[in-house]
Amino acid sequence: MAPPQWPVRLAAAASVDRPMQAGGPWILSLGGVPKARISADVAAVLQALDGEKSPVQVAEQLGRPWTAEDVDAVVGSVARTGIFDDGAHPAEVRWIQFRAPLTIQVTLFNPMAFLLALRPLAAVMARRESLVLALTLLLGGVIGLTTAVPEVMRVLSTPLALEAYLGVAAAMFGSTLLHELGHGLALTHFGGRPRRIGIMLFYLSPAFFCDVTDGWRLPSRMQRVVVALAGPLVHLGLGSVALCAQAFIAASTFKDGVLLYGVLCYIVAVLNLFPFIKLDGYVALMSALDTPHLRRKSMDAAAEWVGRYLLGTKVVLQRRGALRWFGVASFVSGLGFMALGFQRLIPLFLQLGMAGHVLVALACVLLVVLSARSAILFFRAAARKGSSFARRLLMGILAGGGSRGLARRGAGGPHHDSRLPDPRRTLGHCCSRRFPGACSHCGRSRFPANPRTAVPPGTGPCHHWFPTAVGIKSAHGDGCARHLSRDQAARYFLRRRARGGGTTPRLRPRRSQQHRTGGLG
Incomplete structure (x- = not known):
């Protein structure tokens, strides 16, 4: 600059x-x-x-x-x-802020006055008696979780009533707000001032946030660590209360909801301790090491190492191996969180019609622009440090090919051709010809009266299909006479259509299936 x-x-x-x-x-x-x-x-x-x-x-x-x-x-x-x-256009504090790599924050209000009123409560919670009570509660929650393992597995593996899910969703919403207020209350207790609280899209996932960056003025590392861990401790406390209380509740939908809420609180608390993303665990580690901008510094160290050995830059690497590997882990974790965010939200947006498609397109454009900008800055820095044009060109081609391969894998599998028809429709035709009748899994008619009608999973009278390592298979065991991989089935369908044959593959059942079905086919 x-x-x-x-x-x-x-x-x-x-x-x-x-x-x-x-x-x-x-x-x-x-x-x-x-x-x-x-x-x-x-x-x-x-x-x-x-x-x-x-x-x-x-x-x-x-x-x-x-x-x-x-x-x-x-x-x-x-x-x-x-x-x-320069004084011509004074800068203003923006209510909507963008933070790299993929976070958008919307400020709602300044929580300082509210947290100052709760400061006496923080003083009570910091006493030794309160800490002993909190540890006892945590121990009770762990015991309640271990004794309820069968119920937990049932709740996580079987659908619950709609009112249970609605109650858990509302409780988790309130718990997340309390989580952020816990950060602010801890900072206020030590003399700091939280600047703002609001909502944000964190790697395309909605969440609350509380700005406690004023904690860097705290003189003690331990105080900054406590501020960072106050949020996960709130979730641990709420989850422990729920898991202790469920032991005294009779079997009901309400108990299932309380049990699910307690387990989710524990999961959120553990995930927040992940140190390679800008979550509470990262802030606690950064505060304990007293190293501001740890993630940026570590990724810079990793970029120097990559530039030295892959791009041939003329730089002298410093002896900071741990910092370098922390940067690599942070980079990979960031990509993983972005992929999870896209996987969770894009199907929801696509169900909103044209508006959803526009949002998905904008998100993809934003991701491409950010990725291209980062790549350009990286290669420019490598050029300034002595990297040859040939090496940069080769690495750019390899990186582009790898990105294209990952995109194709995410879109349709490692060997899937999107131009081919859906092979599950082909297998549906096969089953409708060979094994008419009712589904032994649900008792309904498996296919419509017209066997040539395409029946993708989820749209026909019966949709009990699931993918396997070798292809598509029916869940009730008396489906297709032969299991084909996705591309095998689709290419077989195209060859028959090109030769003027019918739209239904003529597949012979296995010998064991001939015996079981009375020799059909």
Whole structure:
């Protein structure tokens, strides 16, 4: 970034936050997001900038030993954070913010006043007696979970009543809000101030958030770790209460819902401890190591290693193997979370008609743009560090081919040709010819009266089909006379149609099936 033109001043959204205790770090923030930890001397220089003074005047205001060169060097060192404003169009705090790689935050309100009113409650919860009670409750929840393993397996494997799912969904919604308020309450207890609370799309998954970045002003690492882990502890507490209470509830739909809610709370608490995504576990690890922007630094270290050995960059690698592998794990985890987000939401959006298709198209365009931008920046950085054009071209071709292969695999399997007809329709025709009658699994007619009508799974009178390692198979055991792979069935169908044959493959049943069905075929 080019150095700012004097005179300079801080942007309207920038702030220089004082330490909470003497000797603590000063925090330079932009829009409520900490950008850097600075010393008291740097903070004094930034506070003296008013958009009118020159470096000489600022040095005179600060007194000896400051010089105009020192002031200009300080301003240049923090210019990359984007905290300076030319005064023509002051920056404003945005209610909708985008965070890389794929997070959109919508601010709802400032929770500071509400959390200050709850500060005495946090003081009570921090007492030793309260901690002992919390550990006892957690132990009771674990015991309740282990003694209810058969019921848990039943609840997770069989459908429940609709009212049970609605109640669990409402309870999880409220629990997520309490989770975020737990972060804010812990920060308020230690003297910080939560800036905002709202909702967000985190890797295309809806969630709440509470901005507790003011925690970097806390002087103790342990305090910052407690703030990060306060949310998962809320879910652990709620889940323990539910799992203890279900032991005293008679068998009913309500008990099933309470049991499911307790298990989900435990799962959410454990998943939030995953350290390779910007979840609570990552923030706790970053706070314990006292290393701001750990994920970005680790991915930069991984990019240097990839550039050195794959692109031939002329850089000297530093001895930070653990940081490098943490960056690799973070990169892979980010891709996995994005894939899960697309897999969960795209089928839902596609059911909304044209509007849903537009949203899916926009999401795909956004993903392509972000991926292309990251790749361009990576190759540009490699070129500046001495990578040859041939190596960059070769790696670009390999990366593009790999991405195309992954996209095809996600769309239709490793060997699936989307131009071929749905092989399940072909197998449906076969079964309708060879084995007419009722389904032994559900008792309904398996196929419509016209056997040549295409019957994809889920649209016909009977849809008990499931994929296997070798192809498509019927769930009731008396289906197709022969199991074909997806492409085998589809290509067989195309060959018969090209030769002028019928639309139904003529497949002979196995000998065992001839005996079982009385020699049909």
